[in-house]
Amino acid sequence: MKAFAIEAYNQDPKFIDQTKPQINDEEVFIEIHAASINPLDSKIRKGELKALLEYDMPLVLGNDFSGTVVEKGKNVTKFNIGDEVYGKPRSEKMGTFTEYIALNEAEIALKPTNLSFEEAAGIPLVGLTSYQVFNDILNLNKDDKILIHAGSGGVGTFAIQLAKAMGAYVATTSSDGIDLAKSMGADQVINYKTENFDDIIQDFDAVLDTIGGDTLEKSFKSVKKGGDIISIAGPPNEAFAEKMGFGFVKRKIFSTISRKVTNLEKEYGVDYMFYFMEHNGKQLETLTKLLEEGTVKSVIDRVYPFEEAEDALNYSETGKAKGKIILKMK
Template sequence: MKALLITGYGDVKDNLKFSQIDKPKIKENQVLVEVYAASTNPVDYKIIKGELKPIKKLDFPARIGYDVAGVVVEKGANVKDFNVGDEIFSRVSGMSPGTFAEFVAIDSELVCPKPKQLSLSGAASLPLVGVTTIQVFNEAHLKKGDKVLIHAGSGGIGTFAIQYAKSKGAYVYTTTSTKNVDWVKELGADRVIDYKKENYLDIAKEVDVVYDTLGDDYTYDAFKAIKKGGKVITLVGVMDKESAKELGLNWFYRFILSLKRIKINKEIKRKSAHYKFILMEPNKEQICEIKKLADDGFIKPVIDREYPFSEAIEALQYQKTGRAKGKIIIKVKE
């Protein structure tokens, strides 16, 4: 079968190639899925660049891709919930999962039926951003009436997070550029902040939760936006001590992180805040929650571009620009 492989750490263009590899052999608790659509995510190029080496180093060549929608073509002996021919979607596990390929083997405990109202491309756009957002807001104990600040409202995470937070009854602030203001409003955000014309810190005040997807100074500034006792949940900021320990990082890397946390810890104390770094773990229950939200009309996919499988490297290069409005889809099979 044809698959996109990572050949080494570094630039996206220079460290990816298409190869013919053996079709996966499934285990008794797995399904073999013929991939129709996959979607790109920032974590893909971060893995290629080697940014996640402290968590786990890759053995090259390594497969790539986390999100998938497709059709079950084979199932293991212990799989009872799915049959050959079922349309499914999933966020697969591991550091070298491989949904940018013609077939992928997936543990059935991470598979959910495709949302009925969505195309396979639409379904493929949702798992990683959706499960990540659910875990972020679960950590924040999001409830009706909470005020939430979601940065980068036009991106893959942002477009899902706005819709999800509104489905939970939250009041949503989000940031975006001038050209995206109107269509981000259509996603349901209560206050869209044009960061080219406005300072979000002058508008989003005393919020309950900041969903930090930008890192750097935005992580520190999140403490200016939250109320006393508020919550900052980050995907890209400084890793907290508990998360570093859970991920099994070595003592030296944990020591470096402890130095980086000094400023964060001061902000946490000053605001009596809850701060947590989230590295998403795939979860079937949450994938199926996305299906229900989509079936009930609370979540609609936002897709910027679709690329044929032959242009998957170009899709990843476009993902790296950070200019995508919503998600980028790789069409593996028409």
């Protein structure tokens, strides 16, 4: 089968031929119809996450998908052959830029009936990221104020919708995607090219940072004492290392890396956490209900045929996408 992979970190990916995987008794064998491209794919390709995740080469890229079950193990109870599904593989099983994949049934859910395969493929990673940050970590409540950076991006477009569905007041940053961010329900949109968000947003309950760097550091000014900053862009910190069960050496390495944000935590009285989302089929089922009800929707920027995966990845790395970039396999 054809797959889009890297053979070494920081090298350009290319198409390779792979043997179709065999399933075990708890797995389903899925023909992939569509997959989405995420900034995470570029970070993995460049080796930026080697401290967190080590992979064997060649490594097939891709972290979410939609497709059809074509075979199932004897212990699989939730799915049947012919079911249309979508999901986010666990980190060690990543590799959705391919024609087929074998996954545990806990990693997938039935595809929303009102979504195309392309629309569904754009949901799992950004949807689970948003849901886990808001529900599991922040316990976002009605009338909480949250700043979501990059409101017209893949995570941003979904996160705004979900936060609004949970009753929060949502501010976001954007430039060319201001109208899109507003259409997602954002209460306040700051044009980061002409305005300093940290001068405008003050005493918010939380920030979801999707950018890192200076944007993350300035965000500490926007959160009230006792508030929270969750970043999916980094840097990882010691608290994250402890959550992941890493040993003392790696925890101290992450502590050193995040020293600047640790100092900002102390200065502003704000709690910071780096977050790396987890696969969760049950939570995907919750998102499916929201999607089928029309509470949230999938936002797609462009769909590329699988053969143009390199162009799609290059476009993703420009940072100009409004919504999700999709690869269509079938």
